[in-house]
Amino acid sequence: MILVAVRRLALAGLLVSGAKLAAQSPFQFPTANHALFEPGKELQFFAPTAPDRSWTTGSFGCVRTDGWQMHEGLDIRSLQHDRRGEPTDPVMATADGTVMYFSTKASLSNYGKYIVIRHVVDGVEIYSLYAHLSEIAPGLAPGKTVRAGEVIATMGRTSNTSERIGQERAHVHFELNVLVNDNFSAWFKKNLPGERNDHGVWNGQNLNGLDPRDILLAERPGAKKFSLLEFLRGQTELCRVLVRATDFPYLKRYPALVLKNPKAEKEGVAGYEIALNYNGVAFALLPRAASEIKGAAKIQLVSVNEAEYHAHPCRKLVVQHGRWQLTDKGLREVGMLIY
Numbered sequence: 001m002i003l004v005a006v007r008r009l010a011l012a013g014l015l016v017s018g019a020k021l022a023a024q025s026p027f028q029f030p031t032a033n034h035a036l037f038e039p040g041k042e043l044q045f046f047a048p049t050a051p052d053r054s055w056t057t058g059s060f061g062c063v064r065t066d067g068w069q070m071h072e073g074l075d076i077r078s079l080q081h082d083r084r085g086e087p088t089d090p091v092m093a094t095a096d097g098t099v100m101y102f103s104t105k106a107s108l109s110n111y112g113k114y115i116v117i118r119h120v121v122d123g124v125e126i127y128s129l130y131a132h133l134s135e136i137a138p139g140l141a142p143g144k145t146v147r148a149g150e151v152i153a154t155m156g157r158t159s160n161t162s163e164r165i166g167q168e169r170a171h172v173h174f175e176l177n178v179l180v181n182d183n184f185s186a187w188f189k190k191n192l193p194g195e196r197n198d199h200g201v202w203n204g205q206n207l208n209g210l211d212p213r214d215i216l217l218a219e220r221p222g223a224k225k226f227s228l229l230e231f232l233r234g235q236t237e238l239c240r241v242l243v244r245a246t247d248f249p250y251l252k253r254y255p256a257l258v259l260k261n262p263k264a265e266k267e268g269v270a271g272y273e274i275a276l277n278y279n280g281v282a283f284a285l286l287p288r289a290a291s292e293i294k295g296a297a298k299i300q301l302v303s304v305n306e307a308e309y310h311a312h313p314c315r316k317l318v319v320q321h322g323r324w325q326l327t328d329k330g331l332r333e334v335g336m337l338i339y
Ligand SMILES: [Zn+2]
Pocket: 071, 073, 074, 075, 173, 174
């Protein structure tokens, strides 16, 4: 009813913002570029890696290096620039939230200057990330609360990669993530000795991306109501692993993803069977009793969804050598989760 009323107002010639019309998703576009809603106009929304490349190279997934490299966000194309050709698009918070981190030292990350904001939607924590910024809004600081649509930065082309971002593909790199582990810094020190971690827990490796395209499309007027929790729970399983670990931060951060198992409740939890999507996002954690666990290994592969592996192989979490097994990358990803 409300939507109908708002539409009538719009027809009456009053200015109604897209955000008001489309209250279906708790997340808004981070810039004024909304061309994602218009089928066939993908090239106006996504910035491909080169002019002769498909728009999909600017989307989320196994879209780089002939499908063998993951791109964990959306590259949303610039709509406006100054006389020198530099992007000037305001970048806005995708939802109400709290600023957790920003980095103004472009040389310290392939994200360049970037911001991380924490949101709680449907009781679920989600972290938005905005990268390659030229300037961060004055007054923004960790701990500051922001409103959806509030300007937090100006689009830019900052990055520390040798391949610069050209003016013609200026974009904001936008991610929506789960946070893997509060103990990331300690894990990093132990597992990657000698390597620098300039961003603590806000290192991109500790933020596991979901496809923001699906989430933003839910904002389209007329789309059915979006539930972040259902979206997370409804991820397609790449594989299932069993871990002999019972106390890791993810369980407390995402209790809504922990399933019920009366047997484990009765006998005591000795581990968790964890469903991972192709990007390594843990989206279902089933407690297991000792009597339900075979094998002594701390991390075991239980099953692989082969169709999903073939559709999205680029994270290389599992490999088939005769039988399926976790790769070193897969073991590392799960090890980081339960550290
Ligand atoms: Zn990107």
